Amino acid sequence: MSEPIVTQDLVQSADEHAGSAHPTAADKPRGLWGDTWDILKRRKIFWISLVMLVLFLLMTAFPTLFTDKDPNYADLARSMEGPSEGALFGIDLQGRDVFARTIYGARTSIIVGTMATLATVVLGGITGVLAAYYARWTDILISRVGEMFLGLPYVLGAIIILGTIAPAQSNPSEFMIMTVVIIVLAVLGWPILMRIARSAVIQAKHQDYVQAARALGAGPLRIIFKHLLPNSLAPILVYATITIGSFIGAEATLSLLGIGLRPPVISWGIAIADHAQYIRTGAHALFFPAAFLSACVLTFVMLGEAVRDALDPKLR
């Protein structure tokens, strides 16, 4: 007869926790996503990362809000000048304003990073879920194809694909080269996400509640979207937020090799690649784009972490 007492305890502690002591709170039906939003609203880290994200998105959409300088205006006489009143972040190797270039660079870096990650998550997520859910031949096929891509060294694969589609001497449009870089990053990156999604879904699939749903007569779509995905989202989300940063870095590597984004396109990656060897004589030209890149990655990581925590009812 200990159960009623347990219930009482639970009522009190849970209500204190939720901050809603009145029983009418039970009248509104709630679900996972509504509850997740309720938790997010109360998290400081969520709002900080959201404000930073909005700032970065504003830079992406309206760089002129932040600077009225022309990022392509070059005065070689002032090459590698340090930060001053006229040029807040100093002047780069080619005599261009580092602040203006950092602001304008946000667009390509963020678009390439987020779009490539999005493409990776969609591609890797769908294939991973299919491989785990249908198993057997579907799994064998998807896993082996994924391993073929995984076996390809990253840089080598990128050189081959980019070198064929957009060779170093060619002069592709900004949109075209960005699209190609995004596709290359996604094509070479999806197998890792596929594996993460696959293993998370396989783990969730063998839980009793999935059996219970099947016993109730639930179809594949309901099982995947109601039971498997919500319970395997955490590792996918964590990996995706880290990937955004590493993709922005990978974009820089490709630029350094002369096959990725190339001038006149402005990006953090190009700025970092251009000035990596001048770290002792003009650290500012390297420091500011790198700092923005780190802040941007941090934003996505914090956001991803906040969402992941809010999605887990046990942490409420």
Next chain:
Amino acid sequence: MATPAEPILEVRDLVKHFPLTQGILFKRQIGAIKAVDGVSFDLHRGETLGVVGESGCGKSTLAKLLMALERPTSGSVRINGRDITTARGGDLKRMRRNIQMVMQDPYTSLNPRMTVGDIVGEPFEIHSEVAPKGDRRRRVQELLEVVGLNPDHINRYPHQFSGGQRQRIGIARGLALRPEIIICDEPVSALDVSIQAQVMNLLESLQKEFELAYIFIAHDLSVVRHISHRVAVMYLGKIVEIGRDAEIYDGPTHPYTQALLSAVPVPDPEGREQRQRIILQGDPPSPANPPSGCRFRTRCWKAQEICAEQEPALEIRPGSPHSSACHFAEVRDVVGSG
């Protein structure tokens, strides 16, 4: 309780062999685990059939076969005369309304990311014709009340409940579609002893209220005795003895049942000293390669040549007033209760 009317569940010669394969790309079958190997029984409305046996004897596979979560190798499971093992699609979905399940572990059988309302309401979402949309919330709250939970807790998550309460949520989900049969796969083995009794009593009162038929799978003989009208004892994928609970507990005729019952703790010091423990030698043989003839013969003290040559059928025998699969079946009181 067993009525002579039509059984609502008829299981005939149910067999499930899991193939053992070798090789990665080109799989060769090198044998089979005979998890369930020719099981037959009937279940009537409002009746409880207890199924006991040690780990690995095929109890849980049997439950999965009855729920059509696994397809049998052969045999049939008829619910109200219709075979669920061959049903597909919409037919199968409709038949599922009649047979539901309460799972063993209340900590893994509830989706941690769904509210109690969503979990108990899921049957209505899947079978949308059972309850109109506006009515579902009320139905869910009714169900929570039936199983003794606070209907206001509909927006809570499973981790906010104790083990016993979680099992009640699982029972509410099983009841939602008003099934006639509920398979309980060790529903109390993961719970504290004090909570076990509460859940057992709940199951009993629900049986009276809704005329439910239970298949009650357990390895705890005293739990099974408490709730069952009839008991089936399984060993290595086969039923070795089946009968009314008093017949099995007071007059077991199969040596395996006698050995099992002799291990039940007796709460009486005097009886404990007088009774004989039957200690079985060795481990159960591998279900991939069961012994010829009687499967129990390798551990049986009565085994003779005929046991290796001829498989004993599950039938009423001269020494056994109920069905027993032993050539030398004879009543032996091992519990000592008279």
